[in-house]
Structure formats: C-alpha cells, structure tokens
Amino acid sequence: xxxxxxxxxxxxxxxxxxxxxxxxxxxxxxxxxxxxxxxxxxxxxxxxxxxxxxxxxxxxxxxxxxxxxxxxxxxxxxxxxxxxxxxxxxxxxxxxxxxxxxxxxxxxxxxxxxxxx
Ligand SMILES: [Zn+2]
Ligand SMILES: [Zn+2]
Numbered sequence: 001x002x003x004x005x006x007x008x009x010x011x012x013x014x015x016x017x018x019x020x021x022x023x024x025x026x027x028x029x030x031x032x033x034x035x036x037x038x039x040x041x042x043x044x045x046x047x048x049x050x051x052x053x054x055x056x057x058x059x060x061x062x063x064x065x066x067x068x069x070x071x072x073x074x075x076x077x078x079x080x081x082x083x084x085x086x087x088x089x090x091x092x093x094x095x096x097x098x099x100x101x102x103x104x105x106x107x108x109x110x111x112x113x114x115x116x117x
Pocket of ligand 1 (some may be wrong): 009010011012013077078079080081082100
C-alpha cells in the first residue's frame with residue numbers, strides 16, 4: 001500500500017499523510033493509489049477537494065476544529081497562512097450524485113499537492 005502525502009502548494013508543509021490520517025474521496029472511500037484518476041462520483045465533473053476522515057486528524061486541523069466548536073470554519077496552513085481548506089459539520093452537503101453526504105473536512109485540490117510514494 002502506498003503512502004500518501006498532502007502538502008501545501010505554497011510552502012510544501014505536509015498538511016496530512018496516510019500515516020496519521022485517512023484521506024477520502026467524496027463517497028468516504030479511502031484513497032489508496034492513483035488508479036482512480038478523478039475520485040469523483042460524477043465522471044463529467046472534476047472533484048475539487050480531498051477529504052479527511054474526522055476520526056484521526058493531524059494536530060493542526062484538530063486545533064482548528066476544536067476552536068470552531070466542531071461547527072464550521074477555515075483551515076489555514078500553519079506554516080504560511082495560505083487558506084488550504086475548510087470544515088463544515090453543520091450543513092451536511094451532498095456529493096454530486098446526491099447519494100452521499102460529503103465528509104466534513106476538506107482540503108482544496110488547487111491549494112495542495114498530493115504525492116503517492
Ligand atoms: Zn503553507
Ligand atoms: Zn456521489
């Protein structure tokens with residue numbers, strides 16, 4: 001099984017990795033490798049986010065979520081202050097195919113780089 005690392009696009013700080021977090025697609029399936037290219041439930045629409053399981057979070061995300069009272073808020077890179085994502089435990093947004101609730105914590109693909117080692 002490959003290790004996945006998500007880094008801030010601006011400063012290369014490691015925001016999350018598969019060693020400490022579970023990185024999910026929009027249907028809460030763990031992402032394991034690059035074999036599924038889009039990780040989107042709608043083949044015609046590119047998914048904009050990577051999702052993280054809320055059961056095991058990196059410390060810096062956990063701090064934001066606790067400060068935000070497990071409601072909603074922004075995730076800012078702890079190293080360079082770039083906004084890299086957000087969390088929302090309130091709205092219960094659904095994915096494109098409307099079959100699943102989106103995982104509550106996400107990192108925006110355009111703000112981060114993902115590496116499969
Ligand atoms: Zn950064
Ligand atoms: Zn879907």
